[in-house]
Amino acid sequence: MKVTLRYPKRQVEIAGKRRVKDLLRELDVLPETVLVIRGSELLTADTVVGEDDEIELRPVISGGRA
Amino acid sequence: MKCRKCGDTAALELRRHNAAFCSPHFLEFFQKQVREAIRHHRMFPPGTPILVAVSGGKDSLALWDVLLGEGYETAGLYLDLGISEYSVESKAKCEAFAAARGQKLIVERVVDAVGAPIPEVQKVTRRPTCSACGLSKRYLINRAALDHGYRVVATGHNLDDEAATLFGSVLHWQTEALARQSPMLESTHPKLVRRVKPLYRLSERETAAYAFLRGIDYIVEECPFSRGATSLAHKEVLNRLEAVSPGAKHNFLFGFLDKARPAFERAQDVTLMECVRCGQVTTGELCAFCKLSDQVRRRSGPHA
Numbered sequence: 001m002k003v004t005l006r007y008p009k010r011q012v013e014i015a016g017k018r019r020v021k022d023l024l025r026e027l028d029v030l031p032e033t034v035l036v037i038r039g040s041e042l043l044t045a046d047t048v049v050g051e052d053d054e055i056e057l058r059p060v061i062s063g064g065r066a
Numbered sequence: 067m068k069c070r071k072c073g074d075t076a077a078l079e080l081r082r083h084n085a086a087f088c089s090p091h092f093l094e095f096f097q098k099q100v101r102e103a104i105r106h107h108r109m110f111p112p113g114t115p116i117l118v119a120v121s122g123g124k125d126s127l128a129l130w131d132v133l134l135g136e137g138y139e140t141a142g143l144y145l146d147l148g149i150s151e152y153s154v155e156s157k158a159k160c161e162a163f164a165a166a167r168g169q170k171l172i173v174e175r176v177v178d179a180v181g182a183p184i185p186e187v188q189k190v191t192r193r194p195t196c197s198a199c200g201l202s203k204r205y206l207i208n209r210a211a212l213d214h215g216y217r218v219v220a221t222g223h224n225l226d227d228e229a230a231t232l233f234g235s236v237l238h239w240q241t242e243a244l245a246r247q248s249p250m251l252e253s254t255h256p257k258l259v260r261r262v263k264p265l266y267r268l269s270e271r272e273t274a275a276y277a278f279l280r281g282i283d284y285i286v287e288e289c290p291f292s293r294g295a296t297s298l299a300h301k302e303v304l305n306r307l308e309a310v311s312p313g314a315k316h317n318f319l320f321g322f323l324d325k326a327r328p329a330f331e332r333a334q335d336v337t338l339m340e341c342v343r344c345g346q347v348t349t350g351e352l353c354a355f356c357k358l359s360d361q362v363r364r365r366s367g368p369h370a
Contacts, residue, residue: 006286032305035274042077042275044067044086058286060274061226061305062123063298 001053003027021045023055033061078275081312089279096276099267100132107250109262110218115139117172117216117259119207120163122156122285124277125222127163129265131280133220134167141170143210143219145203148176148183149289156285163282174210176202180355181363188291190365191358195291198358205355209346211259223263226270229315230300232322237300245330248323255338255347269315270301 003012003023014023020036020043036043037056049055067076069088076086080095087095103109110116116133120126120142133140144160147153157173164171177183180202187202188195211219228247235243249266253259265273277284292298307314340346341353348354 007288030302030305030309032269032271032308035271035278037278042089042278044076044079046067058274058278059288060124060271061298061301062125062270062288063292063295063301 001049001051001055004054004056005029006057006059015051017048017050019045020047020049023049024057027057029057034059077279078272080272082269082308082316084312092275093279096268096272097132097135100129100264101136103249103264103267104262107248107262109220109250109264110138110260112137113139114218115141115216117141117143117207117211117214117219119143119145119203119219119221120160120171121145121222122159123222124282124284124286125224125227125265125270125273127159127222127282127284128273128277128280129220129222130163130169131282132276133264134169141172141214141216143172143174143207145206146173146175146177147199147202149185149291152285152287152289155287159283159285172210172214174206176206179206179209180359182366184291186366187358187362191361193358196295196297199291201354201358205346205353207261208257208259212257216259217253218260218262220262220264222265222273224265224268224270224273225315225319226301226304227297228263228266229304229319230297232319233300233304234296241330244322244327248327257340257345257347258338266319 001014003014005012021031024031031045034057037058038049038053043049067079067086068074069076069091070085071091072088074088077089078092079086116138118126118130118133118140120130130140130142142160142164144157146157160171180187182190184195184199187198191198207219232247235247249263251261304315336349338347338349341348341356342351343356344353346353
């Protein structure tokens with residue numbers, strides 16, 4: 001599957017299917033810090049994503065605000 | 067994972083509430099949380115015109131969207147910070163949002179008020195960028211609200227923002243900041259408008275999910291100056307805690323608001339005056355914004 005990450009924007013290729021929570025753990029991403037997006041839907045941690053999926057991990061953390 | 071309300075496939079899990087919701091029921095949950103924030107703190111009665119401070123990001127545009135959905139009379143206020151492409155893009159997002167909904171958007175430029183765009187303010191004053199920016203925003207938002215006849219300003223601060231601010235204040239025992247931290251800051255002077263944070267019950271992930279599910283086109287890229295900001299380090303600590311202890315951020319913030327804040331509030335007793343230069347409210351003779359502006363103009367010269 002293709003996974004798009006940001007800061008910096010990049011794409012990684014991951015082989016095989018797995019649950020979203022395992023994917024995040026592998027990529028060392030805290031679940032609270034991203035939306036997991038597939039097309040027009042949001043995915044929960046137990047969703048199994050597969051070989052043909054294109055996933056975006058969109059950061060949700062804003063910073064620097066005083 | 068199934069929606070708690072209808073059993074359909076869930077779009078979002080809210081571990082701190084031990085719940086998951088499908089898209090329509092999550093949106094309903096979100097709106098209910100905003101209504102509860104407004105009701106609990108008596109932020110504003112129905113019919114009050116509200117100025118919504120918008121940055122083009124997920125939080126402020128989600129807030130504006132909810133308030134419009136609730137039928138409030140609103141206008142947006144965008145502060146152009148002059149941070150190159152980031153400001154150009156974020157302003158375009160706000161303009162598009164306002165135009166699509168037939169809403170008024172007021173635009174103020176920092177360069178007009180302080181004498182230089184934010185990147186230059188940082189260079190000439192050597193203050194941390196977020197500090198000069200925050201000071202300018204607080205001042206200009208209040209001034210714009212007064213100029214345009216609004217008595218209430220709503221900002222998109224969420225649960226994570228508030229918990230991170232609280233964490234920073236506690237780390238340094240900034241008792242004045244602790245006394246001031248609240249989802250609603252009442253007007254304490256005729257020239258200070260009320261400031262409210264109707265998203266304080268909702269996490270950053272929830273506001274992002276709301277914006278995504280509502281199809282709001284917001285700026286995903288972060289301000290280039292926020293890299294390395296202390297508030298991000300505080301958020302990371304809190305999110306690590308949240309991962310092993312769901313509800314930690316919520317309990318930290320809500321426990322403070324319910325149990326600890328009143329004690330700090332009682333300890334504060336400041337006299338408010340009007341700045342001899344600009345007439346805005348301050349605790350000294352010359353306000354912090356005029357001092358900043360003086361420093362910028364002395365060192366950088368005039369800007370277009």
